[in-house]
Amino acid sequence: MPSGTQYVVLDLEDIARYIRGHTAGFAETHIWTTIQSHIIPYYSLTMSIKNVIIIGAGGNLGPSVLQAFLSSSFNTTVLSREGSSSTFPSGVKVIRADYSSIDSLKQAFQGQDAVISLVGGGALGDQNKLIDAAIAAGVKRFLPSEYGSNTPDPKTRAIVPVFEAKFATINYLKSKENVISWTSVVTGPFFDWGLKVGFLGFNAQNKTATIVDSGDATFSSTNLGTIGKAVVKSLENAEATKNQYVYVSGFQTSQNQILAAAEKITGDKWTVNKATAKDYIAKGNELLQKGDFSGIGSLIQALTFGDEEQLGDLKPSGLWNDKLGLEQDSFEDSIKAAFSGKLLHEV
Incomplete structure (x- = not known):
C-alpha cells in the first residue's frame, strides 16, 4: 500500500x-x-480475525473453548484476573489484568482482533466495561458470554430473570455496532457435562432419572467440545456471523430419549422420579429469595424440560450447524462418556 x-x-x-x-x-x-x-x-x-483473547478460560466451559482455539489457526491468548490462581496448559500465553480498570483491560486487548467472554455469575452483568475496553483497543469482534438458553425470547427471560443481564449486554453491543461487531453463540444446556453432573436429571451411579412433566419436550443441547468448535467456526466465518445470534444444537432430544439410551447402554431398568416444571420454578425462586443462586439452575431446568412452552428447543430460531460445518457427535458415545465421568472429547 x-x-x-x-x-x-x-x-x-x-x-x-x-x-x-x-x-x-x-x-x-x-x-x-x-x-x-x-x-x-x-x-x-x-474483517479477518487472527488474534483472539479469551476471558474466563477456566470454569466448566472455558477449557473446552480454549482447547478448540489451541487446535485452530488462531493466535490465542488467555486473559486472567490479577491475583487469580487459575492455571492453564503449558505454552499458553496468559495476560493478567485488573478487571475493574478499563485502562488495564485496554492494554490487555491491544493487538487483539476478537475478545471472547466466558464470564459467569455476577460478572454477566458487568461486560460493558469489557466491551468499552475492547472498543478503545480497536478490537473488531466481541463474543459475549451466552452459550445456553435462548435469552432473546422474552418468555425465557420471564422464567429466568437473571438472563436480562445477557440480553442487556447484546443491546449495548447493538448500540456500538458502528465501532465493534458482535456474535452471540447459543447452544442450549451442556450435554455431556449436564449428564456427568446430573443437571439433565440423570444419576448414572444410582440409575435414577428425574423426568419433568411428560419427559417428551424436545430441547437442544450441545457437548462442550462442540461448543468450543462452534465458537472457533463463528470466527472463521466472521462475515456471516457478524452481529448475529448463532444457534447451535448438538442434539435435538428429550429426557425420555436420553432415558431410553441410558437403559440400553447400562442394560438396566432405571428408577424414574416425576416432577413438574412448576415444581422447579417454585424451588428455584425460593432458593433465590434466600440468596442461594443455585436456584438459577432449577429455573433453567424448568424452561428446558417443561411441556408448556417448549422453550428449550432452539430449532425454530434457525440452527447454524450446517452453515458452520459442525460435525454431528455420537449420541450414545456422549452418554457413555458422561456416565464414565468424562466429556466426549476427553475420551
Missing part, C-alpha cells in the same frame, strides 16, 4: 450506494457483481 494513504473500512451497502451515485445507468445486479468480484476479496481481509 502507498505510504501516507488513509483507508476507511465501509459497509458493503455503503460501497453499493457510492457506486450507484457515481455510475448512472448501472444495473443493480451489475453493481453487486462488481462488488463480489473486486471488493469482497479485499474487504474480507479487513
Whole structure:
C-alpha cells in the first residue's frame, strides 16, 4: 500500500450506494457483481480475525473453548484476573489484568482482533466495561458470554430473570455496532457435562432419572467440545456471523430419549422420579429469595424440560450447524462418556 494513504473500512451497502451515485445507468445486479468480484476479496481481509483473547478460560466451559482455539489457526491468548490462581496448559500465553480498570483491560486487548467472554455469575452483568475496553483497543469482534438458553425470547427471560443481564449486554453491543461487531453463540444446556453432573436429571451411579412433566419436550443441547468448535467456526466465518445470534444444537432430544439410551447402554431398568416444571420454578425462586443462586439452575431446568412452552428447543430460531460445518457427535458415545465421568472429547 502507498505510504501516507488513509483507508476507511465501509459497509458493503455503503460501497453499493457510492457506486450507484457515481455510475448512472448501472444495473443493480451489475453493481453487486462488481462488488463480489473486486471488493469482497479485499474487504474480507479487513474483517479477518487472527488474534483472539479469551476471558474466563477456566470454569466448566472455558477449557473446552480454549482447547478448540489451541487446535485452530488462531493466535490465542488467555486473559486472567490479577491475583487469580487459575492455571492453564503449558505454552499458553496468559495476560493478567485488573478487571475493574478499563485502562488495564485496554492494554490487555491491544493487538487483539476478537475478545471472547466466558464470564459467569455476577460478572454477566458487568461486560460493558469489557466491551468499552475492547472498543478503545480497536478490537473488531466481541463474543459475549451466552452459550445456553435462548435469552432473546422474552418468555425465557420471564422464567429466568437473571438472563436480562445477557440480553442487556447484546443491546449495548447493538448500540456500538458502528465501532465493534458482535456474535452471540447459543447452544442450549451442556450435554455431556449436564449428564456427568446430573443437571439433565440423570444419576448414572444410582440409575435414577428425574423426568419433568411428560419427559417428551424436545430441547437442544450441545457437548462442550462442540461448543468450543462452534465458537472457533463463528470466527472463521466472521462475515456471516457478524452481529448475529448463532444457534447451535448438538442434539435435538428429550429426557425420555436420553432415558431410553441410558437403559440400553447400562442394560438396566432405571428408577424414574416425576416432577413438574412448576415444581422447579417454585424451588428455584425460593432458593433465590434466600440468596442461594443455585436456584438459577432449577429455573433453567424448568424452561428446558417443561411441556408448556417448549422453550428449550432452539430449532425454530434457525440452527447454524450446517452453515458452520459442525460435525454431528455420537449420541450414545456422549452418554457413555458422561456416565464414565468424562466429556466426549476427553475420551
